[in-house]
Amino acid sequence: MSTFQTALSGLQAASTDLQVMGNNISNANTVGFKESNAQFADAYASAIAGTAPAAGQIGIGTTVQTVAQQFSQGNIQTTSNPLDVAINGTGFFQFNYNGATVYGRNGQFQLDQNGYIVDAAGGQLIGTPAVSGALTGGAGPLRVTATILAPQATSGLSIGLNLDAGATPIASGTAVNINDPTTYNYSTSTTVYDSLGSSHLLTSYYQLTSGATPTPTWNVYYSVNGTTAAGGTTSGSFGTLPFTATGSVSGTASGTIAGLNWADGASSSTIALNFAGSTNFSAPSAVTSVTNNGYGVGQLSNLSINPSGVVYGVYSNGQSSILGQITLTNFSAPQNLQRVGNNYYAATYQSGQPLTGQPSSTGLGTLQSSAVEQSNVNLSTQLVDLIVAQQAYQANAQTIKTQNQVVQTLLSL
Known part of the structure; x- marks a missing residue:
């Protein structure tokens, strides 16, 4: 009768194997799923035998030792x-x-x-x-x-530009009039922000002075709108921007614009202005770079995650925050x-x-x-293993059928 028990253990083991593979196959499209496999061990009447029988040992079937999870890497699919x-x-x-x-x-x-x-x-x-x-x-x-990013007032502004060395100098002693383009050679505007996030235009004006030998010197003026000054514009002289004979900045290329009082009630500002890296070549005057540490109010527009897991908020003002x-x-x-x-x-x-x-x-x-x-389930492998498990189940069922025929033969004697 032990043959029945042996075959029954085989049926139970094959059934467990089929269940495990069925679960794997059903989760083939489950994101992050990790497949499992049933691991079996043979079974004997005595786990520890002092002396093996002369005729050898006959096992009493199999047992499911564990259902082992397989944490191999699944394929990565973009979304x-x-x-x-x-x-x-x-x-x-x-x-x-x-x-x-x-x-x-x-x-x-x-x-x-x-x-x-x-x-x-x-x-x-x-x-x-x-x-x-x-x-x-x-x-x-x-x-x-943090769906809204608070504004930051501009306190530092770097402008890199080339001033045309071939420009016609303005007559010595001519004061810059921001409303008269004939009093300066070049101007450019950039946006600055106050503490409330309001934007303002800071315009800088460049005047090549006559008789600036042996090296060229440019007078620099500025104007900022949206202030409490008369006409809503604060203007003044920034100083001079001297260059060497090779076209690079000579000496100090930075300074500050102080006392900017805003009409919207924002805190007063002082802006450090830097022209480091500017040049004086025989080429049209043009801005090559602008770096502004201020920005306006930003609305959260997107999220991003880097390989180290840092989640960033990307805002409508071009800024990002952790x-x-x-x-x-x-x-x-x-x-x-x-x-x-x-x-x-x-x-x-x-x-x-x-x-x-x-x-x-x-x-x-x-x-x-x-x-x-994606799931790490390999469907091709699972389907082949499924056939093998099915055959094992059928073979154990055949063992029970054969043993039953032997019993029936004995009963008919």
Whole structure:
């Protein structure tokens, strides 16, 4: 009768194998899913035998030793969602799911009505939050609340330009009149901002003085609109901009424009103006670069995530700000994590303690935004293995059928 038990154990093992493969196949399109395989061991009546029987041992079947999870890398597929994130390498995302801490590889994220970064099941993504554009160093759910970026008043402005060395000098002693283009050789305007985010035009005027030998010297004037000055424009002389015989700036190329009082009630401004890198070549006067440290109010227009997991808010004023950082968690024995559904895993004693850190750090993978990690299930392999498991099931069923015929033969004697 032991043959029945032996064949029955084979049927149970083959049935478990079929269930495991069926689960793999059903999740072939589940993002971040990791396949499993059933591992078997033979069974004997005595696990430890003092002396083997002379005729040898006959086993009593098989047993499912474990269902092992396979954490090989899945293919990475790009998407159009900037919040989709794929892990390239080891590690898991950490989530707060209904108050429980769980882990997963599914990086299909979105914002909920409260601004939290969540997955499709509503699990809140855990990482390092940021306050006022700086990471806090703590841990908690990542939340996007900075939908408006406060303005920053311009305090520094760098203008790189070429002033035409072949320009006709203005008669010595002629004062620059910003309303009379014949009193200067070139002018250019750039936008500056006050503390309320209002934009203003700062126009600079350049006058090549006559008799400036042996090296050319340019007088520099400025005007700024939107101020409390008469006519709403503050103007004045910035000083001179001397050049060497080779066309490079000679001496000091910087200064300040102070006492800008704004008509909209913003705080008064002082702007440091720098012309370093400007040239005086025989070519048309033109601006080559402008660097402005001020900006107006910005509305959140997009999100981006770099390979280190830093989440940036991209704003309509061209600025960006750090909103948080995604962290990754790994385990010393991830195969012993417990599946709890919804693409989540729970830590167990056998998996070891969670080890959390920044992506790209030791033992952790990198992140790719606008991408997801596909399931690592190989359908071709699974279908071939499915045929083998089916044959094993049929063979064990045939063993039971054969043993039953032997019993029937004995009963008919």
